[in-house]
Amino acid sequence: MAAVTRAPAPPAPAAPQQKPPRKRGRLTPYWLLLPGILWLVVFFALPMIYQASTSVQTGSLEEGYKVTWHFVTYWDALSEYWPQFVRSVLYAASATILCLLLGYPLAYLLAFRAGRWRNLLLILVIAPFFTSFLIRTLAWKTILADGGPLVGALNALHVLDVTSWLGWTSGDRVLATPLAVVCGLTYNFLPFMILPLYTSLERIDARLHEAAGDLYARPVTTFRKVTFPLSMPGVVSGTLLTFIPAAGDYVNADLLGSTDTRMVGNVIQTQFLRILDYPTAAALSFILMAAILAMVTVYIRRSGTEDLV
Amino acid sequence: MKTTNDNGGDVRLTQIGKTYGSFTAVHPLDLTVPQGSFFALLGASGCGKTTTLRMIAGLEEPTQGTVHLGDQDVTHLPPYKRPVNTVFQSYALFPHLDIFENVAFGLRRRGIKSVKKQVEEMLDLVQLGEQARKKPHQLSGGQQQRVAVARALINHPKVLLLDEPLGALDLKLRRQMQLELKRIQTEVGITFIHVTHDQEEAMTMADTVAVMNAGRVEQLGSPTDLYENPKTTFVANFLGTSNLIEAEVDTRSGDEIVLKAGGCKLSLPQARCSAPATNGGKVLVGVRPEKISLTHADDAGEIPEGRNRVTGRIADSSFIGVSTQYVIDSPACPELEVYAQNIDRDARLVPGAEVVLHWNPAHTFGLDAAQDIDAGVETVEPDEGVAA
Amino acid sequence: MAFVNWLKRHLVVIAGLLTLGYLLLPNIVVTVFSFNKPKGRFNYQWQEFSTDAWKDPCGVADMCGSLSLSLQIALWATLGATALGTMISFALVRYRFRARGTINSLIFLPMAMPEVVMAASLLTLFLNMGAQLGFWTILIAHIMFCLSFVVVAVKARVMSMDPRLEQAAQDLYAGPFQTFFRVTLPIAAPGIAAGALLAFALSFDDFIITNFNAGSTVTFPMFVWGAAQRGTPVQINVIGTAMFIIAVLFVVAGMVISNRRTRQKA
Numbered sequence: 037m038a039a040v041t042r043a044p045a046p047p048a049p050a051a052p053q054q055k056p057p058r059k060r061g062r063l064t065p066y067w068l069l070l071p072g073i074l075w076l077v078v079f080f081a082l083p084m085i086y087q088a089s090t091s092v093q094t095g096s097l098e099e100g101y102k103v104t105w106h107f108v109t110y111w112d113a114l115s116e117y118w119p120q121f122v123r124s125v126l127y128a129a130s131a132t133i134l135c136l137l138l139g140y141p142l143a144y145l146l147a148f149r150a151g152r153w154r155n156l157l158l159i160l161v162i163a164p165f166f167t168s169f170l171i172r173t174l175a176w177k178t179i180l181a182d183g184g185p186l187v188g189a190l191n192a193l194h195v196l197d198v199t200s201w202l203g204w205t206s207g208d209r210v211l212a213t214p215l216a217v218v219c220g221l222t223y224n225f226l227p228f229m230i231l232p233l234y235t236s237l238e239r240i241d242a243r244l245h246e247a248a249g250d251l252y253a254r255p256v257t258t259f260r261k262v263t264f265p266l267s268m269p270g271v272v273s274g275t276l277l278t279f280i281p282a283a284g285d286y287v288n289a290d291l292l293g294s295t296d297t298r299m300v301g302n303v304i305q306t307q308f309l310r311i312l313d314y315p316t317a318a319a320l321s322f323i324l325m326a327a328i329l330a331m332v333t334v335y336i337r338r339s340g341t342e343d344l345v
Numbered sequence: 346m347k348t349t350n351d352n353g354g355d356v357r358l359t360q361i362g363k364t365y366g367s368f369t370a371v372h373p374l375d376l377t378v379p380q381g382s383f384f385a386l387l388g389a390s391g392c393g394k395t396t397t398l399r400m401i402a403g404l405e406e407p408t409q410g411t412v413h414l415g416d417q418d419v420t421h422l423p424p425y426k427r428p429v430n431t432v433f434q435s436y437a438l439f440p441h442l443d444i445f446e447n448v449a450f451g452l453r454r455r456g457i458k459s460v461k462k463q464v465e466e467m468l469d470l471v472q473l474g475e476q477a478r479k480k481p482h483q484l485s486g487g488q489q490q491r492v493a494v495a496r497a498l499i500n501h502p503k504v505l506l507l508d509e510p511l512g513a514l515d516l517k518l519r520r521q522m523q524l525e526l527k528r529i530q531t532e533v534g535i536t537f538i539h540v541t542h543d544q545e546e547a548m549t550m551a552d553t554v555a556v557m558n559a560g561r562v563e564q565l566g567s568p569t570d571l572y573e574n575p576k577t578t579f580v581a582n583f584l585g586t587s588n589l590i591e592a593e594v595d596t597r598s599g600d601e602i603v604l605k606a607g608g609c610k611l612s613l614p615q616a617r618c619s620a621p622a623t624n625g626g627k628v629l630v631g632v633r634p635e636k637i638s639l640t641h642a643d644d645a646g647e648i649p650e651g652r653n654r655v656t657g658r659i660a661d662s663s664f665i666g667v668s669t670q671y672v673i674d675s676p677a678c679p680e681l682e683v684y685a686q687n688i689d690r691d692a693r694l695v696p697g698a699e700v701v702l703h704w705n706p707a708h709t710f711g712l713d714a715a716q717d718i719d720a721g722v723e724t725v726e727p728d729e730g731v732a733a
Numbered sequence: 734m735a736f737v738n739w740l741k742r743h744l745v746v747i748a749g750l751l752t753l754g755y756l757l758l759p760n761i762v763v764t765v766f767s768f769n770k771p772k773g774r775f776n777y778q779w780q781e782f783s784t785d786a787w788k789d790p791c792g793v794a795d796m797c798g799s800l801s802l803s804l805q806i807a808l809w810a811t812l813g814a815t816a817l818g819t820m821i822s823f824a825l826v827r828y829r830f831r832a833r834g835t836i837n838s839l840i841f842l843p844m845a846m847p848e849v850v851m852a853a854s855l856l857t858l859f860l861n862m863g864a865q866l867g868f869w870t871i872l873i874a875h876i877m878f879c880l881s882f883v884v885v886a887v888k889a890r891v892m893s894m895d896p897r898l899e900q901a902a903q904d905l906y907a908g909p910f911q912t913f914f915r916v917t918l919p920i921a922a923p924g925i926a927a928g929a930l931l932a933f934a935l936s937f938d939d940f941i942i943t944n945f946n947a948g949s950t951v952t953f954p955m956f957v958w959g960a961a962q963r964g965t966p967v968q969i970n971v972i973g974t975a976m977f978i979i980a981v982l983f984v985v986a987g988m989v990i991s992n993r994r995t996r997q998k999a
Binding site: 064065066068069071072073075076077079080081082083084086087090138139141142143144145146149155157159160161162163164165166167168169170171172173174175176177178179181223226227230276280281283284285286287291301304305308309314317318321322324325328329332 | 745746748749750752753755756757758759760762763766777778817818820821823824827828829830836839840842843845846847848849850851853854855856857858860861873874876877880881884934937938940941944945953954957958961965969970972973974976977979980981984985988
């Protein structure tokens with residue numbers, strides 16, 4: 037109708053019947069929402085507030101804690117643990133980039149090249165999920181073991197010389213080095229990258245490739261100008277789903293790393309569960325949350341996909 | 346509107362209207378659909394026809410006015426308490442139930458236990474007896490359409506509402522289903538109210554058509570009445586094609602009005618003029634393209650007396666088999682359309698030729714010149730997915 | 734040259750399969766090492782073939798107890814999160830109400846929050862309230878973080894549902910309750926099932942949040958974590974392998990059945 041000139045175009049209605057139908061019980065949505073939202077408020081939002089308040093308390097476990105607006109805790113925590121913060125961001129970012137580089141070809145294969153093997157391959161991507169991730173992470177201890185076949189091969193090819201020089205590995209060891217931790221993080225969060233990528237690639241009409249080819253685009257150009265831009269929603273949610281949990285993870289750093297690869301998650305865990313220094317732990321956790329939320333917000337704004345939920 | 350003595354099954358809408366915030370979808374309107382009739386609500390998308398239908402079904406609460414079925418006021422009854430059933434746009438067949446259960450749904454909800462015989466009879470009526478145990482997605486569009494009709498009709502509603510029921514079918518199947526629906530309606534004798542944007546569909550099937558535009562009923566009548574004697578420019582342009590010529594009233598004598606347009610004198614029967622015609626006032630003179638005859642200017646002398654004449658030059662012609670469609674530039678009106686049947690084709694009638702257009706004054710109609718002359722002109726196909 | 738061309742054409746396939754190998758390698762190692770007979774406490778180095786662990790999967794103290802506890806928690810958490818999440822999804826899709834934006838972000842945030850932050854803050858709450866850490870605190874935490882994922886899964890399904898289906902049910906004499914149970918729920922079922930499955934997997938495999946809020950209770954992932962410090966029994970690999978095989982069998986069986994069904998219909 038919009039293109040009709042001087043035609044009887046009524047003011048376009050906001051598609052009335054597409055709106056959720058007006059129900060007779062106006063309170064129904066609130067009853068439906070109440071239990072779940074209450075759960076999230078009490079066990080998600082409220083704890084955040086408790087944590088914020090704990091972070092500015094002083095005292096000791098024996099005498100109890102009081103809110104004293106002791107913001108110095110934040111400063112102390114940051115100045116003492118900034119290397120772990122930097123490491124967390126660095127490791128998580130490396131793992132995210134690796135996931136994207138490794139995951140994209142597999143998602144592309146699943147979406148466009150798998151044919152009748154697609155379902156089988158999809159099962160193989162999801163299936164590892166069903167084995168506890170801790171067991172699978174422990175398996176990397178075997179794969180990357182000192183003197184094992186993989187490390188031996190890398191050594192023979194002088195790959196380890198290069199990575200050692202870069203500081204990623206030390207000597208002829210891979211285990212207990214940054215490389216091992218990043219490798220574990222990449223492995224653990226790879227499916228979270230592949231699945232969103234696959235979903236957004238699968239939506240692309242395969243004829244678009246033919247159209248691009250017909251319009252003189254070589255395969256690489258087709259990918260750069262058509263496929264990749266159209267898969268951006270998958271790239272954005274994939275990177276978020278990888279980066280966020282990776283930045284807060286402490287399992288990989290603990291199982292595959294050493295004291296030199298400790299991430300902020302390890303610090304929070306130790307402070308909370310071993311040292312019992314609750315204000316410092318709360319402050320660290322709060323900083324991590326704020327940092328990640330800030331990064332995510334900026335990232336979502338810049339990539340222009342605000343509607344993720 | 347004619348009324349029968351037994352109005353027990355009439356649908357009566359009284360001052361019914363619907364607004365969404367500041368947007369008025371339906372202006373308060375009165376409408377009576379007599380029992381047993383095939384009634385069509387015709388209009389472009391967004392004209393309020395579907396909203397009107399949904400208010401009858403109870404799926405939309407009117408902002409004002411009442412809905413009566415016979416003597417019963419159903420305005421505030423929820424849809425599941427109304428003796429009215431709907432054939433939805435794109436059918437809304439339940440994907441998790443097979444055809445049999447889809448058709449049996451209404452009966453079961455009303456607590457009827459033995460549904461087998463009725464359902465089978467109904468499926469036979471729509472020629473789907475073999476498909477009873479299939480799921481909707483396994484049927485073709487035409488078959489799904491028939492399931493939707495069967496699912497509604499089995500409940501013997503007082504009124505069957507059809508919301509663009511043929512919109513999703515291709516042209517050939519649509520023609521076939523139009524006849525099929527007409528057959529079923531005659532057979533069961535239930536009142537059908539049919540919403541469509543397709544004027545041909547409305548004219549083929551309905552006894553009475555209400556043309557809606559911008560939330561109002563523009564004109565109501567039988568298909569021939571609407572076509573031959575449109576009362577507004579919207580109806581003139583929306584139903585088929587009309588040539589509308591802006592003219593000035595010259596003289597009036599008895600039941601005849603004589604008008605001037607670009608040096609031509611046109612005559613118009615008073616009875617066919619819906620506009621107030623005062624001397625010197627403006628009137629839109631309308632004539633359908635197929636009513637006009639085309640004669641080469643050299644033969645102008647052979648045209649009988651008493652016919653309306655307009656001179657012009659052929660701007661364009663297109664041959665479409667049964668007829669040839671000409672576009673004529675005339676001092677009276679640019680771009681007049683003429684459809685000439687291909688009986689004896691005059692080889693001289695090619696673009697550039699000087700011609701005289703002439704027609705029987707009885708085929709002329711007069712409209713109020715204060716209206717938009719292009720109202721109802723379809724320059725693009727209405728989007729079928731978007732309902733009004 | 735022919736080889737280079739072939740390589741060029743199949744580069745994506747090769748790279749994709751290599752990634753798949755990377756994803757599956759640990760599972761292969763887990764399976765192979767479930768037949769190992771390690772020397773010492775840790776099962777990281779291949780010694781000799783043995784089926785001892787498979788013959789006695791519960792032979793390790795406390796392991797099968799923790800496994801059954803994890804299954805119980807996962808079951809209850811799935812039930813709770815699915816019920817609450819489904820209700821929220823319906824409210825979000827079907828109704829208009831105030832504070833929709835706030836509610837949307839309340840549902841989005843738990844998914845955008847590192848687990849360790851949620852774990853730590855929840856522990857702060859429990860400590861402040863003096864709650865006894867154990868089964869119930871774990872269950873509460875699991876329902877909390879599974880909820881959002883259920884909402885996302887169910888919402889997608891409900892949103893893609895044609896509202897005309899429910900109107901058609903009402904038109905065919907089904908009251909609000911009948912409409913919900915006869916039409917809405919059956920059609921939304923695949924989304925709800927997907928949400929439930931996701932919740933089960935998330936809850937069963939969760940370590941970080943559980944570790945903070947479990948007190949002295951030990952779930953299966955916590956048992957594995959402890960084993961990584963003290964010594965890893967081969968039985969852990971047996972459980973891991975069995976889980977993998979059972980899951981794959983389930984999925985394959987489901988696919989075969991649905992394939993056969995569609996073929997029969999066609």
